[in-house]
Amino acid sequence: MKILITGGAGFIGSAVVRHIINHTDxxxxxxxKLTYAGNLESLKEISRDPRYQFRQIDICDAQAVVQALNDFQPDAIMHLAAESHVDRSITGPAEFVQTNVVGTYTLLEACRQYWSALPEARKAAFRFHHISTDEVYGDLPHPDEMEGELPLFTESTPYAPSSPYSSTKAASDHLVRAWGRTYKLPVIVTNCSNNYGPYHFPEKLIPLIISNALEGKPLPVYGKGDQIRDWLYVEDHARALYTVVTKAQVGTTYNIGGHNEKKNLDVVMQVCELLDELRPKASRYQEQITYVQDRPGHDRRYAIDAAKIEKDLGWKPQETFESGLRKTVEWYLNNQEWVEHVKSGAYKNWIEQNYENRS
Ligand SMILES: NC(=O)c1ccc[n+]([C@@H]2O[C@H](COP(=O)([O-])OP(=O)(O)OC[C@H]3O[C@@H](n4cnc5c(N)ncnc54)[C@H](O)[C@@H]3O)[C@@H](O)[C@H]2O)c1
Incomplete structure (x- = not known):
């Protein structure tokens, strides 16, 4: 199978590319596009594999996308390219509308043109897999507000996005489903909870905390740190996505989650405890925690019901939060050079010097 991946130099996209090259044929x-969040150094281990190619393309550039489709002749698209950081979406929403909405529309139209011209058998087997977030559902009741069993997001939870990021992702989900219904493009949508793991840009909570802790800087926690997220190890997500693109029926939606509901403050404390053990110093890392003003519109709780993907496709997360977080902290301790490069932009020089696979 030939798979075109958008956003494969990002956190989750690079995990998907590594998974496919390392574990399949x-x-x-x-x-x-290689925005600040895209980093080819995350693909170093597979970049010279003959089954892997890279093109620097903005998904809003219709001509370049059509050219890539015609040249590569994929059997499936996995669409991960997006602007993905909620805080950035609050200070600069335009880029989010452009990439997440206009970019997805451009990609859908290019795919429709390519797919319509395929021979019947390839046309029937083709898949457009759109990778989205659980944030499209808004937030769920928090244990502070409700007693008893708390609800989870299911595939039929109504959309109620809160931030510019989640609203542009919601818009892209709607576009993808509309292209499925109207033009019969064979689409699949997945909505996943918060990912964590290696190669995560150090602006997101877990890598930010590790990075600041090691530099002796404050560890910022929004509000009281009682927001709840459902955490999934990124390699479990990559496996789930490959399972979906190869096995799911056309028109289906799957929620993907890790069964790991954690308060942000507890996550930060757990990272601090692991660092106390693995990189001890005179004081405890948790002394660096600083409470900062909460993010506007901050969702209080997300939690996924992943029963459908488990039942239909037999996927389950392999990591517990404890095992995945330990692997993550160890990875950052052993890969400080990667962190320095993405923070300084030095990886762009690394690409020029080390990357021969660009066209
Ligand atoms: N990170 C999470 O916890 C999470 C959870 C659920 C869903 N998702 C979704 O998964 C996808 C990947 O998330 P991520 O965390 O890897 O994001 P990321 O920000 O790490 O990576 C995004 C990638 O997309 C590329 N990109 C951005 N704009 C582009 C454009 N116009 N054209 C081509 N490429 C472009 C970037 O260069 C980068 O490589 C996103 O669609 C996101 O909404 C993320």
Whole structure:
């Protein structure tokens, strides 16, 4: 199978590319604009594999996307390219509308043109897999507000996004389903909870805390730190996505989650405890925690019901939060050079010097 992946130089996209090249016989073309969040150094271990190619393309550039489709002749698209950081979406929403909405529309139209011209058998087997977030559902009741069993997001939970990020992702989900219904493009949508793991840009909670802790800087926690997220190890997500693109029926939606509901403050404390053990110093890391003004519109609780993907496709997360977080902290301790490069932009020089696979 030949798979075109958008956003394959990002956190989750690079995990998907590594998974496919390392664990399957499939080929990948990665198209990525290489924004601040895209980093080819995350693909170093597979970049010279003959089954892997890269093109630096903005998904809003219709001509370049059509050219890549015609040249590579994929059997499936996995669409991960997006602006993904909620805080950035609050200070600069335009880029989110452009990439997440206009970019998805551009990609859908390019795919429709490519897919319509395929021979019947390839047309029937083709898949457009859109990778989205549980944040499209808004937030759920928090244990502070409700007693008893708390509700979870299911595939039929109504959309109620809160931030510019989640609203643009919701818009993209609607576009994808509309192209499925109106033009019969064979689409699948997945909505996943918060990911964590290696190669995560150090602006997101867990890598930010590890990075600041090691530099002796404050560890910022929004509000009281009581917001609840459902955490999934990124390699479990990559496995789930490959399972979906190869096995799911056309038109289906799957929620993907890790069964790990944690308050942000508890996550920060757990990272601090692991660092106390693995990189001890005179004082405890938790002394660096600083409470900062809460994010506007901050969702209080997300939690996924992943029963459908478990039942239909037999996927389950392999990591517990404890095992995944330990692996993550160890990875950051052993890969400080990667962190320095993405923070300084030095990886762009690394690409020029080390990357021969660009076209
Ligand atoms: N990170 C999470 O916890 C999470 C959870 C659920 C869903 N998702 C979704 O998964 C996808 C990947 O998330 P991530 O955390 O890996 O994001 P990321 O920000 O780490 O990576 C995004 C990638 O997309 C690329 N990109 C951005 N704009 C582009 C454009 N116009 N054209 C081509 N490439 C472009 C970037 O260069 C980068 O490589 C996103 O669609 C996101 O909404 C993320």
């Amino acid at each position: 499939d080929s990948v073309i990665n198209i990525d």
